[in-house]
Amino acid sequence: MVRAGLRYSFELRxxxxxxxTDVLLGIVPIALLVALWxxxxxxxxxxxxxxxxxxxxxCASRSNFVTGxxxxxxxxxxxxxxxxxxxxxxxxxxxxxxxxxxxxxxFRSTSDRAGAGAVAQGRAVxxxxxxxxxxxxxxxYGWLRQMRCFRFCFSTYYGASMVGAEIDSGRRWxxxxxxxxxxxxxxxxxxxxxxxxxxxxxx
Amino acid sequence: MISCxxxxxxxxxxxxxxxGHLLVTAARTFQAVDMFVPLITISxxxxxxxxxxxxxxxxxxxxxxxx
Numbered sequence: 001m002v003r004a005g006l007r008y009s010f011e012l013r014x015x016x017x018x019x020x021t022d023v024l025l026g027i028v029p030i031a032l033l034v035a036l037w038x039x040x041x042x043x044x045x046x047x048x049x050x051x052x053x054x055x056x057x058x059c060a061s062r063s064n065f066v067t068g069x070x071x072x073x074x075x076x077x078x079x080x081x082x083x084x085x086x087x088x089x090x091x092x093x094x095x096x097x098x099x100x101x102x103x104x105x106x107f108r109s110t111s112d113r114a115g116a117g118a119v120a121q122g123r124a125v126x127x128x129x130x131x132x133x134x135x136x137x138x139x140x141y142g143w144l145r146q147m148r149c150f151r152f153c154f155s156t157y158y159g160a161s162m163v164g165a166e167i168d169s170g171r172r173w174x175x176x177x178x179x180x181x182x183x184x185x186x187x188x189x190x191x192x193x194x195x196x197x198x199x200x201x202x203x
Numbered sequence: 204m205i206s207c208x209x210x211x212x213x214x215x216x217x218x219x220x221x222x223g224h225l226l227v228t229a230a231r232t233f234q235a236v237d238m239f240v241p242l243i244t245i246s247x248x249x250x251x252x253x254x255x256x257x258x259x260x261x262x263x264x265x266x267x268x269x270x
Contacts, residue, residue, distance in 0.1 A: 049235055057239045064240060074244065077210060077221040081252075085206040 204256075207249055222248075 034054055040046050041053040048056075064070040214223025222241040229237035 049233070052236045052239060056236050057243060060236045061240045061243065070240075070244075073220055073222055073225055073241075074248070077214065077223070077248075080214070080221065081207055081210045084210060088206060 204249070204253060207252060211245060 037051070037054055041048065041051055061070070210221075211223045214221040215227045218224045222245055226238055226241040226245075229235075229241070
């Protein structure tokens with residue numbers, strides 16, 4: 001629903017009916033799910049101790065928001081989410097744009113060679129190579145838990161793999177579809193702000 | 204969105220605050236209403252973040268197709 005609204009927001013003045021239909025079609029599944037939930041709770045197909053009605057949940061969430069404790073929990077979750085995502089974007093973009101994981105690269109240790117092998121198997125596993133290179137410098141995986149940053153590094157691992165895959169697919173698409181004239185234009189843009197499209201591709 | 208999922212999972216496993224911790228704590232004490240409140244909030248957060256990031260992506264990558 002939100003995605004459709006954002007995607008077609010610039011078309012709202014030109015084709016308001018199509019945008020309204022799209023947004024309404026996005027609302028319908030959610031409304032049906034809530035109606036089904038309410039019906040199950042109302043007709044007693046599930047006990048209230050297992051499946052409370054949505055009205056109870058809305059009242060409880062309202063009271064939680066009024067007391068102010070819920071905002072603290074949401075803030076903590078959002079901070080971790082964006083911190084992990086930012087670390088992942090930084091790692092992934094730096095890894096792929098600096099040419100890491102290429103076959104001709106010189107590696108320093110056994111773990112680095114293991115990372116190179118993982119990259120040679122496929123570009124989608126570049127996050128594995130990032131972690132392998134990271135591990136080669138520390139030589140001990142247990143420090144992650146000891147430093148209480150396991151959550152962030154876990155997000156970094158998956159986020160970095162996504163970043164690498166998306167950047168690779170973007171490179172392949174440009175190589176395949178753009179003509180020489182437009183390719184030079186895109187390359188100029190990418191030299192100026194190379195990390196920006198790469199970060200956005202990871203979204 | 205992978206980071207979103209991983210953060211909630213990590214909060215469920217090892218954390219002292221956050222929505223995942225609230226959810227697991229309520230589930231362990233058999234409080235169904237308190238369990239569904241963070242669940243709905245997580246769903247709404249995911250919906251909003253997905254829309255925002257998709258909008259940002261389509262704005263930054265106007266010349267790129269959907270991957």
